[in-house]
Amino acid sequence: MLLIRCPYCEEERPELEFRNAGEAHIARPTNIAAESDDDFEKFFFIRANPKGVIYERWRHIHGCARFFNAVRDTVTDKFVMTYKAGEPKPAKLPGAAK
Amino acid sequence: MNAMFRISGAGRLSQAKTASFSFDDKSYTGIEGDTLASALLANGVHLVGRSFKYHRPRGFLSAGAEEPNALVQIVRDDARKTPNVRATVQELYDGLTANSQNRWPSLAFDVGAVNDLASPMFSAGFYYKTFMWPKWAWKDLYEPKIRAAAGLGVSPEKPDPDHYAARYAHCEVLVLGGGAAGIAAALAAAETGVRVILADEQAEFGGSLRFESGARIDGQQGYAWAQGAIAKLKAMDNVRVLSRTTAFGYYAQNFVGLVERVSDHLKSPGRDLARERLWQVRANRVVIATGAIERHMVFANNDRPGVMLASAARTYLNHYGVAVGRNVGVYTANDSAYAAAIDLKKAGVNIAAIVDLRDNPSGPVIDEARALGIEINFGRAVVSAGGKLRVSSMTVQPKNGGGGRTIPVDAILMSAGWTPSVHLFSQSRGKVAFNDETRRFVPGTYAQDCISVGACNGTDGLDATVDEAYAAGAKAAKEAGGKAGKSAKPKVDAGESWSRGMLGAAPGAGPGTTVKAFVDFQNDVTAKDIRQAVHEGMHSIEHVKRFTTNGMATDQGKTSNMHGLAIAAEELGKPIPQVGLTTFRAPYTPVTFGSIVGHARGALFDPTRRTATHGWAARQGAVFEDVGHWKRAWYFPKAGEDMHAAVNRECVTVRKVGGLFDASTLGKIEVVGPDAAKFMELLYTNPWEKLETGRCRYGIMLREDGFIYDDGVVGRLAPDRFHVTTTTGGAPRVMNHMEDYLQTEFPHLNVWLTSITEQWAVIAVQGPKSRDIIAPLVEGIDMSDEGMPHMSVREGKICGVPTRLFRMSFTGERGFEVNVPADYGEAVWEALWAEGQKHGATAYGTETMHVLRAEKGYIIVGQDTDGTVTPNDAGLDWAVGKKKTDFVGIRGLTRPDLVAKGRKQLVGLKTKDPKVVLEEGAQIVADPKQPIPMKMIGHVTSSYWSENCGRSIALALVAGGRDRMGQTLYVPMPNGTIEVEVTGMVFVDEKGERLNG
Structure with missing residues (x-):
């Protein structure tokens, strides 16, 4: 079982308290009704599914109930960091070589 | 009464504390602190099992968790029969009963041992090659036979009584x-x-x-x-x-x-x-x-009972005080076996000879062995062990070939080194x-x-x-x-110190094809099998493993993996690291399901949710059904009534008089805050800003892709307060969906969401007499049609406790839903029930609820929709705000496929024979005479007998359904094809007059 740091509770809690909520940093268009079919497809259906570092949303559903963002390595399953919803994608990851 | 092979003065067990036990119905005596293995060895018993494939007689290889051979069944009673227990790990207790496995009729004479003679037939990959055809034979012939013949132990016949x-x-x-x-x-x-x-x-x-x-x-x-x-x-x-x-x-x-x-x-x-x-x-x-873990030596017949790891023999002697034989041979490629020979020699056991594959080793243990007068042979190999049910000799040759001699022994200790x-x-x-x-x-x-x-x-x-x-x-x-x-x-x-040794097959392991030099004892994999796997094209160790099953038994190759790898590497002509190591996976040793499951079984497997009226319903004899975690009253049979009769009576009574129904399981969410209406506008298709306080509206929630996600009636209690209901099963995900949008997409909205499902008990009172039943108990609410019209909500008191009283209907009749704090649910229900009795009302369950709503064409999300249905498909276009510029799903609704012609639409179906009730899920075709496979144009989503209509009714999703009104379609079933007519979805009171009736 993974330990995940909730950026709101500011502590590590067991994975059982959390639920994954898909890829992060995909903002809903402000005028969504006017989106072209192609743009809507990209927004709603297309996901990165990377091997390696992924930016994704999690919810501390059985805790503070907040949604937040996490950086996770899909190969090692390790959480690199977590940060609050609405905060920008981190420019530099902790422990990154370059 | 001292056991024959117990050496007095050796070991750490107190001889005073004896324990009797039985193995294959024969009684023995051991000592407290023994394992089953050490106790059997003390009694001179080496033969304890038969191997998995060839049914070869097997004894103890080890003294620990790595044991591949000595698997036994420990029997306490009918419910406690544990198979595949390693005798080397099972601690002895007084009265222990153990049986050998995988043998018939007896351990010493096992019919299955014919597999050993026929072993050329059972070479590596045997199962993959042999049972390929004919196809039918796998299920009917091969698999049952293999299952009967294989089998490591027998399962208990009763549920596990332990915790x-x-x-x-x-x-x-x-x-x-x-x-x-x-x-x-x-x-x-x-x-x-x-x-x-x-x-x-x-x-x-x-x-x-x-x-x-x-x-x-x-x-x-x-x-x-x-x-x-x-x-x-x-x-x-x-x-x-x-x-x-x-x-x-x-x-x-x-x-x-x-x-x-x-x-x-x-x-x-x-x-x-x-x-x-x-x-x-x-x-x-x-x-x-x-x-x-010590490795064995790979040579012919190295599996004979009495052939074991040197460290095991030493453990049996130094800890348990047991000699594994009286005339012991030693075969080694490293120093540690010398220590075993020395300890045994000092305890009075004859060491027939030490055979060392190395050419000229030296060291203190070798000097000590020599000083004790033990015969030592360097540069030689044991090429074969003699004997069948117990080893009787070892044949020794120079390792590079040449004349050999046979030395009588009653045990052979081996050590190829340590992994x-x-x-x-x-x-x-x-x-x-x-x-x-x-x-x-x-x-x-x-x-x-x-x-x-x-x-x-x-x-x-x-x-x-x-x-x-x-x-x-x-x-x-x-x-x-x-x-x-x-x-x-x-x-x-x-301290003691040794290292090195050898990996792979020793000289006595072939190349002959009939030589059985075992690499993996439990799965009967020989050196020859590994070589054959390589010759047949398995070049990765992962493939070799699966082809030969090396390392795949319950011991997971603790003694065999390195040998198997080395033989494959040698055969491939590659260094070991290039051939790779198979993956180590949990569990290290077998783990019982019981320990993983723990307390989570029976009633504690999953939570059960009960409504406030559960006790009342149970006392009335209600039959319950599971809806998610909820127990819901399904129907209330009177004496002599079956389900059909009870539901028919309930359905008719509700439309004639009235009925009480527990709707507490419906999800309820309070949406509160200055921006509550704005939030509702974004989450539901309907317009909300202009909904007056005190009024209700049926709301539809979509996912962003435009498909129906949930529905429910929403009441506006105040300009900044909505009481939202959801489907029973959808409550948690709707809450999650709302929170997601509120927190991440619309965080600028000042709204607070609270789940109130369990805070309010909900009693639906439906039928023409519903107002008469409720009114006497209500204070502070004008219940006239003018004061409280259909689709309105009022706050007041009922039976002296607070209520949120909804006038709404899921039956098509005049109806109310009485929300009261859950703690008062049962008391208010009883009061309403007493009033209802005066009018002849009935209590009804979920089945009647389903029939009544289907008679009115009211959909159930998740039954009549399946995640690919739009509001238009469901005939609910009227609930989508046409002037709205944004709501979740607005863009999805205009996707090309969602506006294309020929989409499946929800319609009603009437069978031509009114007595025939369709099966839910049945497929619908336009032409029953077309060749198979037929083109399926839809399926039945809801189907019931309607006593009120005097016939069967059904709802169905049918391609282009609304353009097919009046058409005849067909439902092919195993017993014949059923003709149906496409109709509208409302079967009772099409004009909706009864809502005020």
Whole structure:
């Protein structure tokens, strides 16, 4: 079982308290009704599914109930960091070589 | 009454404490502290099992968890028959009953042994090659036969009566393995004051100190030192010492699963004692001190009972006081077997000869063996073992060929060297590295905060092991926040040390095709099988493993993997690291389902949710159905009524008079705040800004892709307060969906969401008399049609308690839903029931609710929709706000496929024969005479007998359904095709006049 740091509770809690909520940093268009079919497809259906570092949303559903963002390595399953919803994608990851 | 092979003066067990036991219905006597294996050996019993494939007679290979052969069934009673218990691990208790497995009619004469003679037929990959055709034969012929013939043990016939405990634990330092290394590491860590857990799979701590007679630490014999150290650790408040506890799995972030065998070693465990306890430990640092496992020599008939690992024979002697034979041969490629020979010789056992594959080894143990007068043969090999049910001789030849001689023996001790137990390290995702010099895999790159020490780290010698382990324990504790402790490092006065050995097949392992030189005992894999696998094209060790099943048995190749790998590498002409090592997976040793399941079985498997009126309904004789975790009253049969009769009566009574229905399970969410209406506008298709306070509206929620996600009636209690209802099953996900949008997409909205499902009990009162039933109990609410029209909500009191009273209908009749605080639910229900009785109203359950709503064409999300249905498909376009510029799903609704012609639409179906009730899920076709496979144009979503209509009714999703009104379609069923007519969805009161009736 993974330990995940909730950026709101500011502590590590067991994975059982959390639920994954898909890829992060995909903002809903402000005028969504006017989106072209192609743009809507990209927004709603297309996901990165990377091997390696992924930016994704999690919810501390059985805790503070907040949604937040996490950086996770899909190969090692390790959480690199977590940060609050609405905060920008981190420019530099902790422990990154370059 | 002393057992024949018990050596007086040897071992550590008290001869005074005897225990009687039976094996295959024969009675024996052992000593408390024995394992089943040592007790049988003390009685001269070596033959304990038959092998899996060839049914060859087998004895004990080892004295520990790596045992591949000696699997037995332990029987306590009909419900407690544990198969595949390793006799080398099972502790003896008085009255223990054990049986051998995989033999018929008896262990000594086993009909299945014909497989051994026919073994050329059963070569590697046999199953893959043989049972390919004909196709039908697999299910009817091959599989049943194979299952009957295979079988390791028999399952108990009754449910497991034992209980299994579970604990979570946290510590700074977790030490896995309680040999010299683990104890030293635990001592160092414990002295810093941090929380330490030390676990070992054996009943007693000490690991290889149990047999290493030459070890001396802090002035004591090694094993005695270990017991003293454990006593010291147990006395410390910050240390937990767990014996009989196997670390079986190493998971992410230093999360380790351990199973403690609590009572399998007890004569009468008693009901209050768990059988096993699962420990789930999160450790800041883990010290892995899992030791090493001795390998056997691979030569012909190396599986004969009496042929065993040298360290096992030494354990049986030095710990249990048992000699494994009277005239023992030794076959080795490293020094450690010499120590076994020396100990046995000193105990009075004749050592027939030591056969050493090495050319000119030297060292103190060799000198000592020579000094004791033991015959030593260098550069020679045991090419074959004689005997069948027990080894009787060994044939010795120069290793490069030449004349041999046969030496009579009654046991052969083997040692090909030691394999570091890197299982847990590897499970932690650490990468092992091959050491070319010592020819073994040792921990290489670490993936987690752990450290390997001692033999499992490839460290040879007791002195070096204790040094390394003590330092690692201290470092781990310091990194985990421990204070510097007073250093009291154990001082090793004398130790034993050996390394090297050989990997792969020895000269006696073929190349002949009939030679059975076993690599994997439990799965009957020989050196020849590995070679054959390579010749047949298996070039990766993972393929070799699966083709031959090497290392795939319950012992997971603890003794066989390295030999198999070396033979494959030799055959491929590649260095070992290039052929690779198979993946180590949890569990390290077999784990019972009971320990994983723990208390989560029976009533505790899953929570049960009951509504406030559950007790009342149960007293009325209601039949319940499961809806998610909820128990809901399904129907209320009167004496003599079956379900059909009860539902018909309930349906008719509700439309004629009235009925009470518990709707408490519906999800309820309060949406509150200055921006509540704005939020509702975004989450639902309907317009909300203009909904007046005190009015209700049926709302539809979509996903962003435009498909229906949920629905429900929403009441506006105040400009800034909505009481939202959801489907029963959808309540949690709707709440999650709302929170998601509120927190991440619309965080600018000032809204608060609260789940109130369990706070309000809901009693639906439906039917023409519903107002008459409720009105006498209500205070402060004008219940006239003008004062409280259809689709309105009022707050007031009922029976003196607060209520949110909705006027709404899921039946098409005049109806109300009485919300009261859940604690008052049953009392208010009883009051309403008393009023209802005056009018002849009925209580009704979910089945009647379903029929009544289907008569009106009201959909159930999840039954009439399936995640691919739009509001338009469901005939609910009227509920989508046409002037709205945004709501979740607005863009999805205009996707090309969602506006295309020919989409499946919800319609009604009437069978041509009104008595025929369609099956829900049945497929619909336009032409029943078309060839198979037919084109299916839709399916039945809801179907019931309607007593009110006097006929069957159904709803269905049909391609282009609304353009097919009046058409005849067909529902092909196994018993014939059913003709149906496409109709509208409303079967009762099409104009909706009864809502005010």
